[in-house]
Amino acid sequence: MQASLFFTKPPSKWTPHHRSLTHNLSTSPFSILPIRSQTIIAAVSATSPQLLRHQHSLSPEKVELFKSLESWAASNVLPLLKPVDQCWQPQHFLPDPTLPTLDFNDQVKALRARTAELPDEYFVVLIGDMITEEALPTYETMINTLDGVRDETGASQSPWAMWTRAWTAEENRHGDLLKTYLYLSGRVDMLMIERTIQYLIKAGMDPGTENNPYLGFVYTSFQERATFVSHGNTARLAKEGGDPILARICGTIASDEKRHENAYIRIVEKLLQVDPTGGMLAIADMMRKKITMPAHLMYDGQDPHLFENFSAVAQRLGVYTADDYADILEFLIERWGLEKVEGLTGEGRDAQDFVCGLPPRIRKLQERADERAKKMKPQSVKFSWMFNKELRLR
Ligand SMILES: [Fe+2]
Numbered sequence: 600m601q602a603s604l605f606f607t608k609p610p611s612k613w614t615p616h617h618r619s620l621t622h623n624l625s626t627s628p629f630s631i632l633p634i635r636s637q638t639i640i641a642a643v644s645a646t647s648p649q650l651l652r653h654q655h656s657l658s659p660e661k662v663e664l665f666k667s668l669e670s671w672a673a674s675n676v677l678p679l680l681k682p683v684d685q686c687w688q689p690q691h692f693l694p695d696p697t698l699p700t701l702d703f704n705d706q707v708k709a710l711r712a713r714t715a716e717l718p719d720e721y722f723v724v725l726i727g728d729m730i731t732e733e734a735l736p737t738y739e740t741m742i743n744t745l746d747g748v749r750d751e752t753g754a755s756q757s758p759w760a761m762w763t764r765a766w767t768a769e770e771n772r773h774g775d776l777l778k779t780y781l782y783l784s785g786r787v788d789m790l791m792i793e794r795t796i797q798y799l800i801k802a803g804m805d806p807g808t809e810n811n812p813y814l815g816f817v818y819t820s821f822q823e824r825a826t827f828v829s830h831g832n833t834a835r836l837a838k839e840g841g842d843p844i845l846a847r848i849c850g851t852i853a854s855d856e857k858r859h860e861n862a863y864i865r866i867v868e869k870l871l872q873v874d875p876t877g878g879m880l881a882i883a884d885m886m887r888k889k890i891t892m893p894a895h896l897m898y899d900g901q902d903p904h905l906f907e908n909f910s911a912v913a914q915r916l917g918v919y920t921a922d923d924y925a926d927i928l929e930f931l932i933e934r935w936g937l938e939k940v941e942g943l944t945g946e947g948r949d950a951q952d953f954v955c956g957l958p959p960r961i962r963k964l965q966e967r968a969d970e971r972a973k974k975m976k977p978q979s980v981k982f983s984w985m986f987n988k989e990l991r992l993r
């Protein structure tokens with residue numbers, strides 16, 4: 600029923616009421632409800648779906664607020680970056696191509712021996728995570744849609760812009776390393792993976808942040824924590840599966856995500872101090888929309904449900920689950936002290952009640968979905984990334 604809303608003419612004015620129709624709580628931790636229809640539209644038309652969204656919802660006074668926070672950002676956000684010469688690089692974890700050929704080959708052979716026993720489902724999840732990282736141009740673009748904090752020149756010295764560029768530069772290593780590692784493993788269909796990356800960057804993303812940095816930073820706080828959880832779990836599974844180097848790689852990426860999460864959390868924390876109602880309304884708004892995963896428009900040229908199928912495998916392996924979604928929200932409620940925020944308007948208090956009451960509602964919905972899933976037959980699909988091998992979704 601929800602999906603059909605996107606095939607009919609949207610209402611001429613997008614009101615919060617209309618939004619709630621299409622952004623009810625879903626039982627999937629990854630998707631706002633219409634993803635299947637979005638993916639189908641993307642697959643058929645090869646363009647991103649144009650949802651009717653609010654744009655530029657930040658008032659001019661609040662744009663000024665972000666200007667006034669620049670020196671705060673310089674001393675509280677920028678220090679969370681690492682100097683380049685102290686950062687790890689993909690080459691620290693990969694076979695050394697400067698070695699004599701036989702020694703280099705030995706390192707590649709060792710990598711292949713370590714990855715030989717990892718299950719195909721594990722690769723599906725790692726590939727999906729890697730592809731998500733590889734669509735980094737989209738995320739830098741998304742952050743630069745935000746009024747008051749965007750990089751106005753491409754080399755702006757505003758601390759907001761300096762953060763975004765340096766964050767992008769740090770993130771850029773994640774996809775590079777995972778992609779090279781997967782390539783050397785020989786276990787995966789690189790051609791289909793590369794096509795998926797191209798499709799995904801071409802499709803973009805639509806997180807519903809309305810050019811509004813309040814919404815944007817709530818989104819990135821949640822999202823960085825989600826990737827921290829996900830990479831942490833792929834690290835654990837690599838270790839259990841016999842590849843300690845891959846475990847170290849995923850763990851190292853997870854610790855970057857944690858540092859980035861801290862930066863975005865600090866920003867929202869500051870917004871809640873200087874503008875409690877504005878901060879609270881933004882958190883409630885993003886949670887009503889649901890946090891859409893950044894790769895929600897993923898497509899490989901074959902499977903119109905690729906993102907959902909990848910998400911189902913991630914859920915089955917425990918890499919990123921509906922429980923994680925509720926856990927992240929609970930963590931943020933606690934970290935931002937949302938139950939204790941004072942000085943709210945009536946609307947702000949309503950938003951507070953909504954957000955603080957949400958985790959148990961999500962868990963209850965998930966329990967019901969789990970019950971239903973138990974009664975369903977096991978389901979498998981073919982993943983092009985794994986040479987069309989059929990793998991279990993549930
Ligand atoms: Fe990342």
Ligand SMILES: [Fe+2]
Nearest residue numbers: 823826856859
């Ligand atoms: Fe990240």
